[in-house]
């Protein structure tokens with residue numbers, strides 16, 4: 441017998457550094473357990489030379505890596521929410 445449950449994790453970004461690092465051999469040498477690396481938001485796999493963004497989360501969820509497009513979108517959304525906070 442098997443019971444299957446799907447768990448949803450809600451991420452709440454606190455900050456975003458768009459140009460945290462560059463993906464390539466140096467990245468793989470330092471972090472062999474995180475290769476291949478994919479964007480946590482869109483699941484696109486990084487290729488050598490891609491910019492790796494880093495997203496810090498609220499509620500003690502580990503930092504996540506994001507591709508440039510997703511990191512820029514997260515950064516822009518955070519800036520918007522800071523400028524126009526919800527009431």
Ligand SMILES: [Zn+2]
Nearest residue numbers: 479482507510
């Ligand atoms: Zn992405």
